[in-house]
Amino acid sequence: MQARYRSEPAVHVHVLVAVKELRVAKSRLAESLSSDDRTDLVAAMLHDTLDTLVGAGIADDPFSGITVVTPDPAVAAIAEAHGVRHWPDPDPDPARTHTEESGLNAALVAAEAGLTSDPDATDLVALQADLPALRAGELLDALAAARRVGRAIVVDHAGTGTAALFACGIGGSLDPRFGSDSAARHIASGARALEGDWPGLRQDVDTVADLEAAARLGLGPATAAVLDRIACTPDLGRSFSP
Ligand SMILES: Nc1nc2c(ncn2[C@@H]2O[C@H](COP(=O)(O)OP(=O)(O)OP(=O)(O)O)[C@@H](O)[C@H]2O)c(=O)[nH]1
Numbered sequence: 001m002q003a004r005y006r007s008e009p010a011v012h013v014h015v016l017v018a019v020k021e022l023r024v025a026k027s028r029l030a031e032s033l034s035s036d037d038r039t040d041l042v043a044a045m046l047h048d049t050l051d052t053l054v055g056a057g058i059a060d061d062p063f064s065g066i067t068v069v070t071p072d073p074a075v076a077a078i079a080e081a082h083g084v085r086h087w088p089d090p091d092p093d094p095a096r097t098h099t100e101e102s103g104l105n106a107a108l109v110a111a112e113a114g115l116t117s118d119p120d121a122t123d124l125v126a127l128q129a130d131l132p133a134l135r136a137g138e139l140l141d142a143l144a145a146a147r148r149v150g151r152a153i154v155v156d157h158a159g160t161g162t163a164a165l166f167a168c169g170i171g172g173s174l175d176p177r178f179g180s181d182s183a184a185r186h187i188a189s190g191a192r193a194l195e196g197d198w199p200g201l202r203q204d205v206d207t208v209a210d211l212e213a214a215a216r217l218g219l220g221p222a223t224a225a226v227l228d229r230i231a232c233t234p235d236l237g238r239s240f241s242p
């Protein structure tokens, strides 16, 4: 049984999950995985992340919600399959890399501006889509901690990236600074780094070692199924053993 959202105060929350075009996603895994396998993996991690979010009860409140921000119709279809909203990128550019000032930030800002819920009563979360070991309770704990602070982040397992960015309280906005060294840049812009034992929330996936670490924590079913298949593929099984 997943943790539920009922113990939280009556403030609404909207979670934004951004995913770029699947065919160009997770380029840092290109040495180990074929393009088709990377596409399947990114889609599976999104399935598991959304399953956990929906299981956390976030979308049960009519003024709260989950929105997937993406230029990719296949990703939008995954959002629909989970009963959550999707929002288009304002300016998709598949050639951008993770080291550049990211289209991700522009996409999040556009989606935030497009939310129809009452912004004064809605806390915002930008959550990474590649969290296949996320547990609902971790996110709910982190949200509760963020509500005591205002604008806050959960630093990723590597200590440099941002697994989740929160803007809580009246008039708060995300002001996202995703991209390389985003944790330091979010903190420099005033976000508080939250302390907490949230290994699944911190375990975003950029490399094969990250996948192995996520597998040790316990993967969601969609990601586990894709990795089982990949590990059985002779050419790829050599470089990946969950
Ligand atoms: N909507 C949208 N999402 C983006 C964009 N850029 C990155 N993202 C998403 O933001 C999240 C964090 O990005 P990364 O972890 O660097 O993932 P990635 O860009 O697929 O990985 P690399 O290609 O290895 O850099 C992933 O879910 C990406 O799909 C963008 O321009 N638009």
Ligand SMILES: C=C(OP(=O)(O)O)C(=O)O
Binding pocket: 098, 156, 160, 161, 162, 163, 177, 178, 179, 180, 181, 182, 183, 204, 205, 206
């Ligand atoms: C996208 C980010 O992280 P990573 O590149 O580690 O996935 C980020 O922290 O902005």
